[in-house]
Amino acid sequence: MTQQFPELWYTEKYTQHFNSSIRIKEKLFSKKSKFQLIEVFDTYEFGKVLYLNNALMVTERDEFFYHELIVHTAMTACAEAKNVLIIGGGDGGVAREVCKYPVEKVKVIEIDPEVIEVCKKYFPEIAKGFEDKRVEVLNQDGFEYVKNCKETYDVIIIDSSDMVGPPPIGPAEILSSREFMENCKKILSEEGIFVAQSETPIFYFEFIKEYLKRVKSVFPVVKYAVIPAPSYGGIWSLTFASKGNDPSEPKREAPSGLKCYNKELHKAIFSLPNIWRMDEISNRI
Amino acid sequence: MTQQFPELWYTEKYTQHFNSSIRIKEKLFSKKSKFQLIEVFDTYEFGKVLYLNNALMVTERDEFFYHELIVHTAMTACAEAKNVLIIGGGDGGVAREVCKYPVEKVKVIEIDPEVIEVCKKYFPEIAKGFEDKRVEVLNQDGFEYVKNCKETYDVIIIDSSDMVGPPPIGPAEILSSREFMENCKKILSEEGIFVAQSETPIFYFEFIKEYLKRVKSVFPVVKYAVIPAPSYGGIWSLTFASKGNDPSEPKREAPSGLKCYNKELHKAIFSLPNIWRMDEISNRI
Numbered sequence: 001m002t003q004q005f006p007e008l009w010y011t012e013k014y015t016q017h018f019n020s021s022i023r024i025k026e027k028l029f030s031k032k033s034k035f036q037l038i039e040v041f042d043t044y045e046f047g048k049v050l051y052l053n054n055a056l057m058v059t060e061r062d063e064f065f066y067h068e069l070i071v072h073t074a075m076t077a078c079a080e081a082k083n084v085l086i087i088g089g090g091d092g093g094v095a096r097e098v099c100k101y102p103v104e105k106v107k108v109i110e111i112d113p114e115v116i117e118v119c120k121k122y123f124p125e126i127a128k129g130f131e132d133k134r135v136e137v138l139n140q141d142g143f144e145y146v147k148n149c150k151e152t153y154d155v156i157i158i159d160s161s162d163m164v165g166p167p168p169i170g171p172a173e174i175l176s177s178r179e180f181m182e183n184c185k186k187i188l189s190e191e192g193i194f195v196a197q198s199e200t201p202i203f204y205f206e207f208i209k210e211y212l213k214r215v216k217s218v219f220p221v222v223k224y225a226v227i228p229a230p231s232y233g234g235i236w237s238l239t240f241a242s243k244g245n246d247p248s249e250p251k252r253e254a255p256s257g258l259k260c261y262n263k264e265l266h267k268a269i270f271s272l273p274n275i276w277r278m279d280e281i282s283n284r285i
Numbered sequence: 286m287t288q289q290f291p292e293l294w295y296t297e298k299y300t301q302h303f304n305s306s307i308r309i310k311e312k313l314f315s316k317k318s319k320f321q322l323i324e325v326f327d328t329y330e331f332g333k334v335l336y337l338n339n340a341l342m343v344t345e346r347d348e349f350f351y352h353e354l355i356v357h358t359a360m361t362a363c364a365e366a367k368n369v370l371i372i373g374g375g376d377g378g379v380a381r382e383v384c385k386y387p388v389e390k391v392k393v394i395e396i397d398p399e400v401i402e403v404c405k406k407y408f409p410e411i412a413k414g415f416e417d418k419r420v421e422v423l424n425q426d427g428f429e430y431v432k433n434c435k436e437t438y439d440v441i442i443i444d445s446s447d448m449v450g451p452p453p454i455g456p457a458e459i460l461s462s463r464e465f466m467e468n469c470k471k472i473l474s475e476e477g478i479f480v481a482q483s484e485t486p487i488f489y490f491e492f493i494k495e496y497l498k499r500v501k502s503v504f505p506v507v508k509y510a511v512i513p514a515p516s517y518g519g520i521w522s523l524t525f526a527s528k529g530n531d532p533s534e535p536k537r538e539a540p541s542g543l544k545c546y547n548k549e550l551h552k553a554i555f556s557l558p559n560i561w562r563m564d565e566i567s568n569r570i
Binding site: 011015016017018019020021022023043044045046065200202203226228229230232233234235258259260261262264265267268269271272273274275277 | 296300301302303304305306307308328329330331350485487488511513514515517518519520543544545546547549550552553554556557558559560562
């Protein structure tokens, strides 16, 4: 074994006072697109890793935790999902999991075409979600798309980059707005499920409380879930909402062969530590 | 606000290729005891933090996640726990939570008296567990204590420092041995519950698989749980074992006023991602 000097490390700031660092084998790609800084590295611990604006988005080693849990929880909670809308999702992982169901149409609204190109090149196992014929990709602003949309969707998945964190944050900030949520509600079917990545409660719980308050002011049913996500600081969170359908209850079987999701875990991710419980949150707000 | 240069950061290695760093306000204590390097820092993100041999043990801000989940899961699974044994537990947090029940005797076997003294001084809210009259502290080797013990315990809690990780590991390594587990089984009551901190599955799952294999070769009932633990890399794991009593089923109410533990979470921590499920593990071993 030859030792390499100097060692290369990539440091991701969670806050001004806490960060984590991954040792880099090699820089594979780096470019400032119209919307954000896109970087791809090969790492020792997590395989290939994608960063957008210095925030870790996806790793080869553990992407299935997040992708399976955001998709299969929503898709099994909705008994018959024909039309699925993905806002963000530029790596293709969410589309890949959605296509394991008998859906008719999957629309991916990714603002940055360069993210998709980079993922097709460096993460083919994730980006293969784009190969399915039912998947249509539009390079548009998700906020604008939803605002002007005339279609109806059974499952809406907000698979965005960060809405909060150390600057620069990026184009997803507006997806935490009440107007965006109201527009999502308008195009959600009666039995439909809305789910959004909603950051880590470890460092951003003040943001999340305000976020949940907004979702609750729009949707009659809102449930907050905390999921394991190794390379996202260990845990991450998802916010589910609907017009009445209970997102914590699976109504059909998930496809076989999954590495993370199962029916027991579906229910378990909604069982929260007292300090992160939504009933506690509404009491405190 | 005056800016301080240079900034002080403490970096904890999870593996050779991944670490996390906490910004330090001030170093409060540092000494090499007979057993390990003991350090206490005041930090911006987590309040005061204790490190043993460079591994983060406890933080003021989030200690309740781990302490409540290891204690209240075990204590409510055992309907009537009179005698409780704690191996390690030098910060006092486990004893503090155990004393919220009508127990008769709590024995803390902490090998390093200097850890206890440091925690009493810098973490009084955690170390107040030692003030209860039912708590007896013995500064002995936990392995030797259990080997020679003639008493019987209803709950045995292994609240040790790390058994695996980058060197130096420290005195807890031997607590992953089969001999230690066999000796614990000998002194566990028929309805008793054994629980051990068992590292993070994110980085040490190969170790954990071997560890669980050993526990399963000793105890008829073994259940593996994954818990939220912000400053431990986001998640940590606990291994529960018994002679027949189901650790995943609470048999009595927990005390009120807890920040993390509740009955739903008790059941949820045993619902695991497929790749960490014990049935999968036994298939693969």
